[in-house]
Amino acid sequence: xxxxxxxxxxxxxxxxxxxxxxxxxxxxxxxxxxxxxxxxxxxxxxxxxxxxxxxxxxxxxxxxxxxxxxxxxxxxxxxxxxxxxxxxxxxxxxxxxxxxxxxxxxxxxxxxxxxxxxxxxxxxxx
Amino acid sequence: xxxxxxxxxxxxxxxxxxxxxxxxxxxxxxxxxxxxxxxxxxxxxxxxxxxxxxxxxxxxxxxxxxxxxxxxxxxxxxxxxxxxxxxxxxxxxxxxxxxxxxxxxxxxxxxxxxxxxxxxxxxxxxxxxxxxxxxxxxxxxxxxxxxxxxxxxxxxxxxxxxxxxxxxxxxxxxxxxxxxxxxxxxxxxxxxxxxxxxxxxxxxxxxxxxxxxxxxxxxxxxxxxxxxxxxxxxxxxxxxxxxxxxxxxxxxxxxxxxxxxxxxxxxxxxxxxxxxxxxxxxxxxxxxxxxxxxxxxxxxxxxxxxxxxxxxxxxxxxxxxxxxxxxxxxxxxxxxxxxxxxxxxxxxxxxxxxxxxxxxxxxxxxx
Numbered sequence: 001x002x003x004x005x006x007x008x009x010x011x012x013x014x015x016x017x018x019x020x021x022x023x024x025x026x027x028x029x030x031x032x033x034x035x036x037x038x039x040x041x042x043x044x045x046x047x048x049x050x051x052x053x054x055x056x057x058x059x060x061x062x063x064x065x066x067x068x069x070x071x072x073x074x075x076x077x078x079x080x081x082x083x084x085x086x087x088x089x090x091x092x093x094x095x096x097x098x099x100x101x102x103x104x105x106x107x108x109x110x111x112x113x114x115x116x117x118x119x120x121x122x123x124x125x126x
Numbered sequence: 127x128x129x130x131x132x133x134x135x136x137x138x139x140x141x142x143x144x145x146x147x148x149x150x151x152x153x154x155x156x157x158x159x160x161x162x163x164x165x166x167x168x169x170x171x172x173x174x175x176x177x178x179x180x181x182x183x184x185x186x187x188x189x190x191x192x193x194x195x196x197x198x199x200x201x202x203x204x205x206x207x208x209x210x211x212x213x214x215x216x217x218x219x220x221x222x223x224x225x226x227x228x229x230x231x232x233x234x235x236x237x238x239x240x241x242x243x244x245x246x247x248x249x250x251x252x253x254x255x256x257x258x259x260x261x262x263x264x265x266x267x268x269x270x271x272x273x274x275x276x277x278x279x280x281x282x283x284x285x286x287x288x289x290x291x292x293x294x295x296x297x298x299x300x301x302x303x304x305x306x307x308x309x310x311x312x313x314x315x316x317x318x319x320x321x322x323x324x325x326x327x328x329x330x331x332x333x334x335x336x337x338x339x340x341x342x343x344x345x346x347x348x349x350x351x352x353x354x355x356x357x358x359x360x361x362x363x364x365x366x367x368x369x370x371x372x373x374x375x376x377x378x379x380x381x382x383x384x385x386x387x388x389x390x391x392x393x394x395x396x397x398x399x400x401x402x403x404x405x406x407x408x409x410x411x412x413x414x415x416x417x418x419x420x421x422x423x424x425x426x427x428x429x430x431x432x433x434x435x436x437x438x439x440x441x442x443x444x445x446x447x448x449x450x451x452x453x454x455x456x457x458x459x460x461x462x463x464x465x466x467x468x469x470x471x472x473x474x475x476x477x478x479x480x481x482x483x484x485x486x487x488x489x490x491x492x493x
Binding site: 036037039040042058060061062063065084 | 148159160163164165355358359421422423425444445475
């Protein structure tokens, strides 16, 4: 699957959709496919201040626990509550219904630390 | 500088690649952990059937007049009483009663097949050789002989057209020597999934023919190739121990709840005194089943608390599709905590999560 062009990416396989000062964050198709069946997602509390590339939760597949990092700093505005009952949405629709959390962006300049779709494509298939 | 470990390949390695398996290092072999999805493969075995490559497991052929009486001295279960073509679960222990390995003996015509865990292959080979007796000859087929397991409620229906053995007469934990797709095979009604099923021992050079034959002939019936990931979920649901988790050099068969396999009436075998003393004192930590109340999975090594105090640790854990999608686990718990119905807590990343002690197995098939 090609990476959506309108998103930014981290080396840790998260994607970010920036909309004004709000960012929606999820994991990439490559990440969900590598993990396999996702059975549990642990996300930060709404209101929590998080720092770019900080470890802020976990994504668990049947076999493994993987750390989740935030690609941007800011305040957690919302988490995807539907994942509690349906974590497999991350597998089915990683860029849509499987989004993880939303952040009020603290520093727009942090975007320069993220990757374009084409740059991410290069690391995702190494 | 680290030296790359060279992984062995089973006779089916190329077939796994062709079918898109995800390969991981396991017991010194490059083995499929999954093909499509662990959960989908799990469901195929519970509802229809799944096909597994288990050729990483070590096959030792035991020959000579004294095999049975010799094996009695090294194992906790009875060997000499096995009928021709019978299979029996058995455990080799150390002098402290801890488990060297859990295995299956197959009594064949004029010889015995011993199947041991792949991860214990070398250790077990040395153990057998160090204890070898007169009129016992050992032959190591590890990695040469292939083992294909067909597991699931439709196994008999799928396999029957391709074998020269009447499977309706082959009882659970018995085997026969015959052919599959015209190739010589030991056909055993054994498995590690909690379902009906068969294990097919074939020569490595015939493995691909049998594997591809079954998959192409029964794809339309819902047969799916399955990896070791699904196998682990299936065995845990069925309450079966996995060496390195519920049984180790430190965790004895008594602690693992495998007293049914312990023939204390045998006069002498390695570990006997320690096991009997442990049973009589009855103070030992023991393997218990846990069902998590919430959605966070319990994983190996997570601490368990009872009444606020440390009471043991998780040994295996998984989501369990056949247990209502709950998170299940085994834990080695103090005697006082390991009582069915007891409420305990599992610590997950610093937070304690409620769980209930339940009887094993978690899942039992309906006949």
